[in-house]
Amino acid sequence: MSRRRHSDENDGGQAHKRRRTSEPIEIEDRLESLICRVGEKSTSSLESNLEGLAGVLEADLPNYKNKILRILCAVARLLPEKLTVYTTLVGLLNARNYNFGGEFVEAMIRQLKETLKNNLYNEAVYLVRFLSDLVNCHVIAAPSMVVMFENFVSVTQEEDVPQVRSDWFVYVVLSCLPWVGKELYEKKDVEMDRLLSQIEGYLKRRVKTHVPMLQVWTAEKPHPQEEYLDCLWAQIQKLKKDRWQERHILRPYIAFDSVLCEALQHNLPPFTPPGHMPDAQYPIPRVIFRMFDYTDAPEGPVMPGSHSAERFVIEENLHCIIKTHWRERKTCAAQLLSYPGKNKIPLNYHIVEVIFGELFQLPLPPHIDVMYTTLLIELCKLQPGSLPQVLAQATEMLYMRLDTMNTTCIDRFINWFSHHLSNFQFRWSWDDWADCLTLDLEKPKPKFVKEVLEKSMRLSYHQRIVDLVPPTFSALIPAEPIFSFKYGDESGTSLPGYPVSITVSNAIKNRASNEEILAILKEVPNPNQEDDDDEGESFNPLKIDVFLQTLLHLAAKSFSHSFSALGKFHEILKNLTESDDGKLHILKVVYEVWRNHPQMIAVLVDKMIRTQIVDCAAVANWLFSQDMAHEFTRLFIWEILHSTIRKMNKHVQKIQNELEEAKDKLEKQQHKRVAPRDSGDDEDMEKNSEEDEEGQLEEQIERLQEKVESAQSEQKNLFLVIFQRFIMLLTEHLVRCETGSVDISTPWYKNCIERLQQIFLMHHGTIQQYMGTLENLLFTAELDHHILAVYQQFCALQL
Amino acid sequence: SSTMSVKLNALNSDSYIEVSQYRDQHFKGNRYEQEKLLKQSNTLYVGNLSFYTTEEQVHELFSKCGDVKRIIIGLDKVKKTACGFCFVEYYTRGDAENAMRFVNGTRLDDRIIRTDWDAGFKEGRQYGRGKSGGQVRDEYRQDYDPARGGYGKLAQQHRSTERPNSF
Numbered sequence: 012m013s014r015r016r017h018s019d020e021n022d023g024g025q026a027h028k029r030r031r032t033s034e035p036i037e038i039e040d041r042l043e044s045l046i047c048r049v050g051e052k053s054t055s056s057l058e059s060n061l062e063g064l065a066g067v068l069e070a071d072l073p074n075y076k077n078k079i080l081r082i083l084c085a086v087a088r089l090l091p092e093k094l095t096v097y098t099t100l101v102g103l104l105n106a107r108n109y110n111f112g113g114e115f116v117e118a119m120i121r122q123l124k125e126t127l128k129n130n131l132y133n134e135a136v137y138l139v140r141f142l143s144d145l146v147n148c149h150v151i152a153a154p155s156m157v158v159m160f161e162n163f164v165s166v167t168q169e170e171d172v173p174q175v176r177s178d179w180f181v182y183v184v185l186s187c188l189p190w191v192g193k194e195l196y197e198k199k200d201v202e203m204d205r206l207l208s209q210i211e212g213y214l215k216r217r218v219k220t221h222v223p224m225l226q227v228w229t230a231e232k233p234h235p236q237e238e239y240l241d242c243l244w245a246q247i248q249k250l251k252k253d254r255w256q257e258r259h260i261l262r263p264y265i266a267f268d269s270v271l272c273e274a275l276q277h278n279l280p281p282f283t284p285p286g287h288m289p290d291a292q293y294p295i296p297r298v299i300f301r302m303f304d305y306t307d308a309p310e311g312p313v314m315p316g317s318h319s320a321e322r323f324v325i326e327e328n329l330h331c332i333i334k335t336h337w338r339e340r341k342t343c344a345a346q347l348l349s350y351p352g353k354n355k356i357p358l359n360y361h362i363v364e365v366i367f368g369e370l371f372q373l374p375l376p377p378h379i380d381v382m383y384t385t386l387l388i389e390l391c392k393l394q395p396g397s398l399p400q401v402l403a404q405a406t407e408m409l410y411m412r413l414d415t416m417n418t419t420c421i422d423r424f425i426n427w428f429s430h431h432l433s434n435f436q437f438r439w440s441w442d443d444w445a446d447c448l449t450l451d452l453e454k455p456k457p458k459f460v461k462e463v464l465e466k467s468m469r470l471s472y473h474q475r476i477v478d479l480v481p482p483t484f485s486a487l488i489p490a491e492p493i494f495s496f497k498y499g500d501e502s503g504t505s506l507p508g509y510p511v512s513i514t515v516s517n518a519i520k521n522r523a524s525n526e527e528i529l530a531i532l533k534e535v536p537n538p539n540q541e542d543d544d545d546e547g548e549s550f551n552p553l554k555i556d557v558f559l560q561t562l563l564h565l566a567a568k569s570f571s572h573s574f575s576a577l578g579k580f581h582e583i584l585k586n587l588t589e590s591d592d593g594k595l596h597i598l599k600v601v602y603e604v605w606r607n608h609p610q611m612i613a614v615l616v617d618k619m620i621r622t623q624i625v626d627c628a629a630v631a632n633w634l635f636s637q638d639m640a641h642e643f644t645r646l647f648i649w650e651i652l653h654s655t656i657r658k659m660n661k662h663v664q665k666i667q668n669e670l671e672e673a674k675d676k677l678e679k680q681q682h683k684r685v686a687p688r689d690s691g692d693d694e695d696m697e698k699n700s701e702e703d704e705e706g707q708l709e710e711q712i713e714r715l716q717e718k719v720e721s722a723q724s725e726q727k728n729l730f731l732v733i734f735q736r737f738i739m740l741l742t743e744h745l746v747r748c749e750t751g752s753v754d755i756s757t758p759w760y761k762n763c764i765e766r767l768q769q770i771f772l773m774h775h776g777t778i779q780q781y782m783g784t785l786e787n788l789l790f791t792a793e794l795d796h797h798i799l800a801v802y803q804q805f806c807a808l809q810l
Numbered sequence: 811s812s813t814m815s816v817k818l819n820a821l822n823s824d825s826y827i828e829v830s831q832y833r834d835q836h837f838k839g840n841r842y843e844q845e846k847l848l849k850q851s852n853t854l855y856v857g858n859l860s861f862y863t864t865e866e867q868v869h870e871l872f873s874k875c876g877d878v879k880r881i882i883i884g885l886d887k888v889k890k891t892a893c894g895f896c897f898v899e900y901y902t903r904g905d906a907e908n909a910m911r912f913v914n915g916t917r918l919d920d921r922i923i924r925t926d927w928d929a930g931f932k933e934g935r936q937y938g939r940g941k942s943g944g945q946v947r948d949e950y951r952q953d954y955d956p957a958r959g960g961y962g963k964l965a966q967q968h969r970s971t972e973r974p975n976s977f
Contacts, residue, residue, distance in 0.1 A: 043819060044820055047820035047821060048820065086818070089818065335821065338823070338824045339823060339826060339911075340911070342823070379875070379908055379912070381912045382908075382911070382912050384912070385912040388916065426874075430871075433918075434916055436920060469866065469867070469870040470871060471867070472864075472867075569864070569866070571880075571881070571882075571883075574880075610866060610869075611866075617877070657877075
């Protein structure tokens with residue numbers, strides 16, 4: 012066995028695949044493999060592969076019917092990008108075996124019910140779309156499909172249900188029409204017209220408060236950022252006008268028409284949409300991301316318009332491919348680039364647009380941000396002659412439109428671009444962006460470049476960045492990330508804390524004990540007090556300053572050195588930060604010494620929270636304090652805040668899980684006790700020990716319950732602090748502008764109000780549970796409407 | 811039976827997070843125990859680093875996959891300086907898996923780095939195991955890598971014993 016870690020030929024794990032294609036032993040595995048792989052690159056045509064597979068499956072039906080049913084249901088749900096391949100397969104099977112077709116339809120309906128019950132609404136869409144395409148394959152009778160659609164649309168008549176519920180049912184129906192609109196209109200045009208008319212009425216009266224919060228750009232030009240249902244409606248309208256002529260979707264069943272039209276069709280059983288349940292989690296609304304149109308891809312095939320059904324289908328399929336293959340970047344890139352019908356569309360542009368659409372999606376991208384960076388790199392590798400150029404073009408466009416881009420999206424753009432560059436020796440034509448140098452540094456463009464350079468420095472080093480950009484960019488170059496020791500230079504010797512800092516420094520170097528160091532620190536005068544009678548128990552900012560500055564200076568070499576220092580002197584630090592004032596001041600000092608190294612500040616704050624030297628509320632108060640106002644628009648501030656909120660959330664989650672586990676254990680114990688048992692002499696002893704165990708568990712549960720309540724209370728308090736601070740800052744700004752008759756829309760304001768939005772968006776799941784308190788205490792009607800609007804937009808996400 | 815519970819093996823491919831063939835020869839325990847630890851581990855070995863790559867750079871890159879619990883920079887046993895590898899430990903396995911999927915095989919400090927599952931850091935494992943103090947791979951390699959001390963140690967020795975050309 013090789014002792015070397017990796018062979019350099021392999022680029023990640025996918026080399027294993029080559030070794031793993033051994034013959035499946037079980038027939039069931041073989042069936043699974045055959046079905047999953049049909050439609051992939053092959054020496055034979057798709058039609059002949061489908062024909063062959065249908066024959067194989069038909070022969071296996073007597074023995075493996077249930078397995079085949081389950082596999083087909085699964086691919087319908089999990090491989091929506093291959094929809095028409097599988098509907099054709101089912102069509103062929105139905106033509107050969109009518110009963111099987113019927114059983115498949117029944118199984119699909121059962122699966123649909125289950126997905127809806129489990130809040131898997133996106134998968135349910137794929138199932139309904141599959142059923143609708145089965146109409147094209149003569150498996151399902153068109154009139155019965157129309158009836159199902161009518162039942163779906165009737166949900167719009169329900170009262171007192173969240174809008175997102177009826178939204179979903181309308182979306183499902185509309186999203187099937189590119190596939191089956193033509194067929195349904197040919198058979199049931201009157202009913203379909205009525206259906207569309209009902210939908211139109213519903214779309215007109217829908218509330219769209221949520222839209223501004225979900226738009227990547229606030230500008231309508233060059234491409235309107237449309238609400239997803241509005242966009243889909245426009246696409247279906249156009250399709251209808253074009254008499255349902257749709258030329259993009261690959262339809263293998265057309266080649267089999269003579270066989271399929273002989274088949275007997277099934278009627279869908281009547282399907283009543285399940286009623287609204289209070290714990291239902293419908294998909295939240297979306298805004299359709301558009302950055303390209305046909306003018307951007309000057310050569311080659313024309314890009315389908317934003318209101319064409321083709322555009323919808325292409326984007327749907329590309330999103331589905333990413334959803335299926337996101338874990339394996341090589342496969343994902345290959346699948347995207349081999350999209351069927353790629354020769355008729357500017358595929359690279361569609362891919363880049365879909366990927367950025369996901370990366371910038373609000374509230375959150377479907378997958379972790381870094382996946383998109385790596386996927387784009389993979390795509391550049393596979394298409395080195397064309398994709399990098401499209402990506403550069405996209406980057407340029409995104410830069411040009413920074414002024415109206417949502418702050419959260421700008422964050423992601425910064426992180427993507429700097430990480431991407433770090434994989435390509437930071438090569439970029441920075442001179443092209445010299446226009447930003449003439450602007451106020453708080454404006455989006457120079458701010459963006461500044462943050463990119465800062466992030467790029469973190470992935471390399473300061474001199475690299477200096478060498479990288481033209482000298483004209485010097486104002487945007489980040490500071491050298493070095494420690495600022497106030498007691499370190501000439502001017503420091505006259506400071507009041509200087510003598511003690513020398514003593515402490517020597518004590519630490521000589522491995523003095525904590526008691527010895529505390530004794531030394533007692534000598535530090537307290538600027539907050541007049542007399543020295545005090546025992547030194549109260550908050551002494553100078554004491555904290557002297558100790559921490561000295562300690563962190565000694566440990567400045569690396570993260571590990573600093574962490575080690577925090578650990579070694581944990582006791583002293585806890586002692587110094589007992590009060591809230593102490594906690595606030597320690598954060599102040601950390602900032603002061605490391606203000607040129609925001610990355611270090613972030614990791615130290617993280618460590619201090621985890622070791623309970625400071626708490627989350629202290630960090631929030633510190634970030635919003637007057638001392639930090641000049642840094643308020645910098646990215647690192649918000650990274651620290653969101654990281655703090657996440658730690659709080661994970662902490663609550665952890666204790667909740669412990670409580671659940673303990674409750675489960677108790678339940679199991681209680682069941683054991685109730686179950687009848689063989690009697691014996693040991694019965695009494697067993698009984699006693701079991702009761703003891705139960706008693707212990709009950710005690711544990713009580714303690715955990717208290718812990719959960721206390722953690723939740725801390726969590727709620729954290730959000731209250733944050734929202735209160737936002738309201739104070741924003742109100743102050745709005746009042747000041749109003750009295751001075753000045754436009755409120757300064758770069759600071761745009762940043763601040765979008766940061767408030769960001770809190771809601773990034774933590775919407777957690778915040779939902781505290782809505783009552785927020786509404787009663789903070790987001791009341793008296794609030795300035797600009798601020799209240801953000802809260803209302805947030806509420807609209809689940810109405 | 812529920813149709814929802816079907817897991818299609820063909821669709822569950824997640825090859826980037828698979829455990830590799832490498833096994834630590836110094837591991838205290840049998841192969842089974844080592845494999846078990848690898849399958850549960852939150853710790854990654856990271857290789858092919860430049861000697862100049864810092865903890866800060868590693869932290870910045872790997873934080874893109876989740877909160878990093880700790881980083882241990884690999885050291886030359888003799889010189890006690892960085893010798894081109896490190897360990898990255900996450901708080902959760904899921905975050906480490908994302909690093910295997912999205913950081914492995916990409917660049918840090920202009921070099922393609924490799925990540926692999928590690929059974930867990932133990933004191934002593936931060937040192938290179940090559941005879942000269944660095945990593946084994948730097949003992950025998952023939953190529954010139956300025957970011958990893960130039961030529962491999964063996965090749966350096968051969969070079970120094972060659973007589974300089976004389977006229």
